[in-house]
Amino acid sequence: MSSTRETTTIAALATAPVPAGIAVLRISGPEVKRVLRGVFRAKENPVESPRKLILGDLLQRDGKETLDRGMAVYMPGPKSFTGEDVAEFHIHGSPLLAQKLLRVLFAFGVVPAEPGEFTKRAFLNGKLDLIQAEAITDFISATSERALKIANEQLHGRLSSTLEGLGEPLRDSLAEIEAHIDFPEEDIQPESVDKILAALETVHARISPLIRSYEYGAVIKEGFRVLLCGAPNAGKSSLLNALLGKKRAIVSTVSGTTRDVIEEPAIIDGLRYVFCDSAGIRDTEDEVEKIGVELARERIPWADLVLLVVDAGSTDSSWSELLHELHGSAAQIWMVTNKIDLHPEAIGTIFCDSSICPQNFYVSALTGNGMDSLRTALVEEVQRHNRNNSEASEILTNERHRGCLDHAAQSIVRAREAIEQGLPLEIIALEIRGALTALEEMVGKTFTEDILGRIFSKFCIGK
Structure with missing residues (x-):
């Protein structure tokens, strides 16, 4: 944040810009008290009664006409x-009304807040570190317990x-x-070297x-x-709809209906x-379908699991050719033979070798037959995946954090190697300092404006 920006008073809507019972507008900065006196009129002055919600009138810019009957609270830094003077206005939840109040605030010299600027000011003022700041947006966007x-x-x-x-x-x-x-x-003593090596080993572990x-x-x-x-018309879209419990993808007997990648979250x-x-996935002369096929192939390395969907009535070996392609680039493959309501004879006859596909399923996305087994297996797979990767007491969910710790770990390894090879102390110190710097960057003890810009640009306005 530039020094000029730090001296401004900022404002933003802190609640969603949709009709609701209440809308909350937040302001922060050196001019909060002046703005409060100009836009809010009540029997009790919020500035003289901090941290107390007070009922009163929100005023137009001229200070005469009433904009709304609402509440205000003043929180001095x-x-x-944010660590600064802060005030909030709780008004009726009309988006139009919220915008009118923002315009009144801007007329007092308040400026619109940038994404995440309230939290950024809290960080810069030492109210929280960078990990805690990032946790706020993770908290807001969390979709599971x-x-x-x-x-x-x-x-x-x-x-x-x-x-x-x-x-x-x-x-x-x-x-x-x-x-x-x-x-x-003074030569460094062997016991000191052993102590440093032990410390490096402990931190790395x-x-x-x-x-x-x-x-x-x-x-x-x-x-x-x-x-x-899978191949066209294998029933992938029907299977997606069955897994989601709703119609998300278009289902048609016409091959090649799905032209784009359809992504949908589910709990x-x-x-x-x-x-x-x-x-x-097939060879086609249709230019649009070619693009869709290419997008499908690009998604294979992205997936934690690929479900190879096969039509139970398939009489060709197109799926075996696709399986060969998947085997080299997919993290894990399960075969799902669909449409067994039409071809029950396929059960047990169409299958993939367990060395390539550890799981084979026979389902009817239309009738639901076999779907419970597939869902149960999906849950067990994620639980197994989680058990194998959760021995740490804390869990990283942020790629930036992993990058910082990767850097720290590599520096520690190089420091140990330098000690074991008898390299100059300056080189050892350089590597240990590099590990410390990586840890400090992670919590925000050291930072650049570029790092802060990337982090807080992901925040919503008003937070």
Whole structure:
């Protein structure tokens, strides 16, 4: 935030811009008290009674006509969310009314808040660290109980506290090494070297499961990604609709109906999934369908699981050719033979070798036969996936955090190698300092405007 921006008073609607019972507008900055006196009239002055909701009249710019009957609260800094003077106006929930009040505020010299600017000011004023700031938007966007729990823990500083504990032995080791750099006539003792190596090993051992936990955390936050893939008219769209429990994709007996990638989130037994229906993969002269087929192929590496959907009445081996293509690029493949209501003889006769497809299912997306088994298997697969990637006490859900910890871990490995190879102390210190810097970037002790810009641009306006 530029120094000019820091001296401005900002305003934004803090609630959704839709008709509702109440709308809340928030302002923060040095001119809050002046603005309050100009736009709010009541028997009790909010500035003289801080942190108390007071009923009164919201005024037009001329200070005479009433805009609405509502409530105002004043929260003086530094004991406020942003660390600055803050006020909120609670008015009737008309989007038009909210916009009219914003225009009145702007007439007093208040400027529109940028995305995430209230939280950014809270960070810059030391009210929360960068992990806690990011946890706010994760909390807002959480779609499962587990995602809410992790965001809440990070918001309350659990992950930040863990990182502080990781940094302490690194700082002690760096101080020891720098002392010997400053006084080179005193050789570093073997026991000091052993202590530094042990500290590096301990920190690395604690970072590694955190890094691995991101695979689990990404599923919690974004969802387990399932791609429905197969030849045209295999029943992929019908299967998607059956999994979702609603009609999301167009179903037709005409081959090649699905031309684009259809992505749809779903919650099954409290677990988040992202199902993706794709165009039937085949050679075609239709230019639009070709694009759809290419998009389908591009999604294969994206998926955590590919469901190869096969028509139970299929008489050719097109699915075996597709299976060969999938085997080289898909993380995991299950075969789902669909339309068994029309071809029950296919049960047990169409299957994929377990070394390639660990699961084979026979379903009718139309009648629902076999769908419960598929849903149960999907839940068990995510639970297994989560167990294999959740040995850390804290779970990473943010890619930036994983990148910082990757950097720290690599620096620690290089520092250990430098010690074992007897390299100069300056090189060892450089690597340990690099690990510390990565941890400090993660919590926001060191940052650049570019980093802050990328983080807070993802926030909604008013937060």
